[in-house]
Amino acid sequence: MKASSWLQPLLFAIIYGLLAFFSIDAQDSANLSTLIWPSAGILLGALMLSPARQWPMWMLIAGVLHTTASLTNSRPPSMALLFTTADLATMAAIAALWRYRVGEACTLTQPRSLFWFIGLVLVGCIAGGLVTDEALEWLHHPTAHYGWSTWAISVGIGCLTGAPLVMAWGNFRVRLIGGPNRQNLLIGLLWFTALLVTAEIAFDGPTSTWVFGDTNYELTYLPLLFVVLVAMVWEERGTTLALVTLALVAGVNTLQGEGPFVFEAQQRSLALIEVQGYVGAAALMGLTMSAINASRQQALQLAAAWKVRFEGALLSSRHLMYEFDPHSGKISWGGEVQALLGLSAASLATLDDFLARVHPDDRQPFIDHAQFNDKGSDEILTQSYRFRFRCADGEYRDAVVTGAPIVDFDGEVYRVDGLLHLESELTMVQRV
Structure with a gap:
């Protein structure tokens, strides 16, 4: 068994x-x-x-x-x-x-x-x-x-x-990888300690007297803040620990006749009902923040995974992805620019930088492709242009760019996206 x-x-x-x-x-x-x-x-x-x-x-x-x-x-x-x-x-x-x-x-x-x-x-x-x-x-x-x-x-x-x-x-299960990193563990430990301290001050009579000189319980709702902060960095398991700790401190002290929900003329049963409402509010806040944070982390992990797949596909097919902003003239690159062209992405950061390496006889078609002027969205189609590109060794090689603009709701072009493929092999690559 x-x-x-x-x-x-x-x-x-x-x-x-x-x-x-x-x-x-x-x-x-x-x-x-x-x-x-x-x-x-x-x-x-x-x-x-x-x-x-x-x-x-x-x-x-x-x-x-x-x-x-x-x-x-x-x-x-x-x-x-x-x-x-x-x-x-x-x-x-x-x-x-x-x-x-x-x-x-x-x-x-x-x-x-x-x-x-x-x-x-x-x-x-x-x-x-x-x-x-x-x-x-x-x-x-x-x-x-x-x-x-x-x-x-x-x-x-x-x-x-x-x-x-x-x-x-x-x-x-104990995991060797994954979960909060060291920084989040330390930050979460700080918030958890603050939660424990403020909960003791808020619900324990002797501690409140030692800190403030009386039992006014000024920090009653401050522990709720630290429950949320713990949930942001320690996620689900840390949130449950924070909630159990707060419930234990608040419940035990209320049973002992201490805390902000206990009054001399009030029955203990009413105080216990009120403290349970307090713990319930903390649970709703902590669980909600934990779920929001977990969804955000899952979205980030999914985006990172797709980024790795995308870059792997570009590298294996010897393609580069570009995104051109016609308003600023800047170009963003995706893929191994250094490995395929022998140039850094920073040296090709603008349209002028890129056109300087395009053969003079091939520049005008590429300029037309990049600008698309004021064409309506119904006239814009994905197009391919073959041109000669001067790589890091000074030699021109055949390249093909395939792309199309992205238009906004007013029919104006605000991005031009596409792929660049270097058909000729680059035998000598300069590396920075």
């Missing part, structure tokens, strides 16, 4: 169980609804990341641990089974719909998949809270007027923080 076949369920059971027993201890005495429930996110992440054939295993483990934690904390059996069933059904529905909408790309680093994740969590948790509240009334269990919203908030925030953590680290 492979180690991973039992290690993952064991790790899931340990994490889920510890979070479940911890959360049950913070339950609301008015309606026995758990105010902090990150276990929902751990289960949701496992379902989103795993194939459907493994879902019964995760749900069985979660169901047993959830029910056991409820019963050991004097929760009525009917209520324990109700909350367990509601949790399992809601997480399974969210995971199934999410996978149906995003397909096999099980990731939250794309804006589309993140949009569906957030939307389904929002709708699913509200629906689950309403159904659970109705079921409690049917079972004749007294509930407070905010009972359904308490369930929806605790489960929803647990999903926003726990599921991305599982998604980011569930298939973690």
Whole structure:
């Protein structure tokens, strides 16, 4: 038996169980609804990341641990089974719909998949809270007027923080290459340290008193800035670490009766609901920035890959690409100009530089090709011209340029693009 076949369920059971027993201890005495429930996110992440054939295993483990934690904390059996069933059904529905909408790309680093994740969590948790509240009334269990919203908030925030953590680290492998470079690692470490320091000052009473002399908690929303900064450089995994750290600092201190959401005349349950809203806002900001940054990095990598393919095709076919700006007279080159012509691209940076090396008898057709004057877009066609070009050794060689202008919406030429092919072999190449 492979180690991973039992290690993952064991790790899931340990994490889920510890979070479940911890959360049950913070339950609301008015309606026995758990105010902090990150276990929902751990289960949701496992379902989103795993194939459907493994879902019964995760749900069985979660169901047993959830029910056991409820019963050991004097929760009525009917209520324990109700909350367990509601949790399992809601997480399974969210995971199934999410996978149906995003397909096999099980990731939250794309804006589309993140949009569906957030939307389904929002709708699913509200629906689950309403159904659970109705079921409690049917079972004749007294509930407070905010009972359904308490369930929806605790489960929803647990999903926003726990599921991305599982998604980011569930298939973690140590990579020798890839990921953030050294500079981004150091910058991210700086932002993460700032997040930890500001979160301690904002939510820990003794630390705030030591820094400011009182407990005014002036830096309550500054940690949100550093969550976003961490997401910009550490991407998905760093974002989840930042969110878990902030949730841990804010949640533990609020449970201890400290922090900006705790007031003398306020019940602890209301403070916990408010701090969960704070963590939820941080999760939305961090996950959104992480997805935007991941999409940008993917676009840059795709552009770099196409650049390598394009330059390889030019080099193997002995072609050069040019882009001529008729307004400035400047030429941009693509390909190995030095290798094919024996000249640097800088020495051919303008039309005048290039025409100086074209044979005098062949210049006028090339000038016409470059200018295209004021022809309408319906008259402009791709054209080829053969001419003689003086290379670095002073010898003229046959060359062919093929190109056409690019016109704007007004029918005016703003670029001339094409390819240049040197037909005669360049035997001696001068290299700088």
